[in-house]
Amino acid sequence: MAKCYVCGRRASVYVSYLGDYLCSEHFAEYFERRFLEAVRFYKLVERGERVAVAVSGGKDSLTTLYLFSRFAGELGVEVFGVAVDEGIAGYREYKLEALRSLAGRLGVEIIVGSFKEYFGFTLDEAVKALREKGFKVKPCSVCGVLRRYVMNHAAREAGADKLATGHNLDDEVQVFVMNALKNHVEGILREGIVSERAEEGDLVPRIKPLYFIPEKEVLAYTLIRNIYTPFVECPYIVYALRHPIRHWVNEVEDSSPGFKYRVLAVKELARKTARKPSRKPSRCAVCGEPSSRPLCKTCLYRAYLDERYR
Ligand code: SF4
Known part of the structure; x- marks a missing residue:
């Protein structure tokens, strides 16, 4: 034994x-010590701030909500959750149920924004249109962009000073590999434990307190602290490039323990030493939200999915 x-x-x-x-x-x-150390060392929050936790109902975001709620007094912050209902039948309702149950146990307020209310269509409806158009754009691309839009808007409206997400070490390594494969250098340099896009006005600064913690450890922690999430997977995950990369990264980690930390170390070194492309903060000509292009991706996808263009 x-x-x-x-x-x-x-x-x-x-x-x-x-x-x-x-x-x-x-x-x-x-685990909790590492969470607190990351929050303090990187000054992720300041006393008196309102912290919105972006909660999907999955184990990582529920753990982030749990930790911020447990240590809210010690950190001197006020905590609430922001969730997005994309409209994915057979998946989202179960995750929201788990989220509401944990929030009730913790006594934390949850704000839910939906794609239907913001954009007039659900993700299921959007995927139907994408399929008819030959899946040139993948569901996760649309979902990720629209979800970030709703999260940011809902958190900002609720007066959040920070938006905490549940991204863990595995997420960061997978995104690094995907960005490297796409030669998306700006994406690599921009996304650290604090997202540098936060410098652009109207974007609630995003923080990732689980940045250095492996996914397996988050899972172990949820079991120990009785943080429940149902084992349902989004039906559209099979279309994501991330799916095979996740398996590959885990295989390499199994045969060479520490691989994920070594990749993250390379990324952090690149972020420290590489010259970051300078971008003037600008706004989308249609919706007025911060955007690096004349038309933001949210408006681009909305136009692409609009019935008149199908
Ligand atoms: Fe959205 Fe893709 Fe995640 Fe499903 S797997 S919730 S479509 S980002």
């Missing part, structure tokens, strides 16, 4: 890069 490295009791989690086992109690303590 494996024993906890700290107390010698029965271990429940193996932390591969430490090469050690921890019991549930010491693992949860270690």
Whole structure:
């Protein structure tokens, strides 16, 4: 029987890069300490701020909501959740149910914005149109852009100073690999533990307190702290480039522990040393939201999906 490295009791989690086992109690303590250290070291929040947590109902965002709510007093912040109902039948309703249940347990307010209310169509309806157009644009591309728009708008309207997302180490490594494959250097340089797009007016600064924590550890923490999320997957994930990359990254990590941290270290080094392209903050000519192009991606997709253009 494996024993906890700290107390010698029965271990429940193996932390591969430490090469050690921890019991549930010491693992949860270690996990929470790393969350607090990241928040303090990178000054992700300041006392008196209102922190909106972007919650999808998945384990990472629920964990972020749980942690901010648990340590709100210690950090001196006010916390609430912002969720988006994209309109994905057989998926979103279950995730929202899990989210409402955790929010009720924590006593945290949740604001829900929907694609239907913001754009007049659900993602299911949008995917039908994309299919008719030969899937030249993938569902996740549309979903990601529109979801960010709703999140930012809802958080800003609710007076949020920061928008915290549940992105973990695995997410960051997968996005790094995808950006590298697409030669999207700006995407690599811009997205750190604090998103640099926050410098553009009207965008609520985005922070990622789980940036250095592997997905497997987030899962272990949810089990220990009884943070429940149903095992339903979005039906459109199969169209995402991210799907095969996720498997590849996990395979390499299994055969070479520490691989994900090494990739993140390369990314951080690049972010520190490379010259970032300078961009003047500008606005979309149609909706007036911050955008690096004359027409923002949200308006571009809305026009593409508009019935008159199908
Ligand atoms: Fe949206 Fe793609 Fe995620 Fe589904 S898998 S919720 S379509 S981003």
